[in-house]
Amino acid sequence: MPRFQRNDNFIDKSFTVMADMILKVLPATKKEKEAFAYYRDGMSAQADGEYAEALDNYFEALKLEDDPYDRSYVLYNIGLIRTNNGEHEEALKNYLEAIELNPRLPQALNNVAVIYHYRGEQEKEAGNDEAAEALFDQAAQYWKTAIRMAPNNYIEAQNWLKTTGRSQMDVYF
Template sequence: MPRTQKNDNFIDKSFTVMADIILKILPANKKAKEAFVYYRDGMSAQAEGEYAEALDYYNEALELEQDPNDRSYVLYNMGLIYASNGDHNKALEYYHQAIELNPRMPQALNNIAVIYHFQGERAKEAGDNDAGEALFDQATDYWIRAIRLAPNNYIEAQNWLKTTGRSQVDIFF
């Protein structure tokens, strides 16, 4: 049974109906429309916690999708799945690929920073202060990039940058 027929709640059904309408009127070629269907089904599976199924749909979408911006969102969502499963290295790979295609994706930049910050905390807890600081420096770079793109977002990151002295000026507000 196609995923579009599995949606049980009102919001999922509404999203599916709207996506189908947009898909029909969208001036895109058949391949792009098919890629969108896989992407939509991947998002639906991901929302339900069906991560393996979502990854399958996303991989299908990547095989068909040519638009770099659209590909970046597929890669970003794949990164989300790997991050939620604790595979931070794989998540970083997908986030970096997404940014290569779309450098103006603050959410991917933020997620990279969050992972580097987490890894920095773990390194410091393990007694490796130098590695921890290096990871914090990487987190800083990515958070600054994300905040420049979305100045009203990532308030906790902005506070961390200020309280740790990694941001000297209020350039973000």
């Protein structure tokens, strides 16, 4: 049974009904509609914590989806799941590919920075200060770009950038 037929969550059901109505009215090809259905089912599964099912749906959506903008969001969501599963290297690849397709995706830029920062902390704990600083610098670059796009977001990153001397930008609004 397809996920949209068995979802017990009212909000998810409402989203599914609205998405199906929009899909019927939008001038889209059968392939585009099918890609969206997989993406929608992936989001629903992800929200329920069913990550394997979500990944299956996202990978099917990627096979069908040609639009770079839409593909970027599918890849971003795959990255979220992989990050949650501790697969940071694979998640990083997904986020970077999403950014390549859609450079105006601050949440993906933020997540890349978080992974680089995490790796920097690991290197620092291991006593590899030079490697740690290089990773922190990479994190800083991604955070600065994300903050320029979404200045009211990523307050902790803004504070970290200032306290570590990696940024003098003042973007508080």
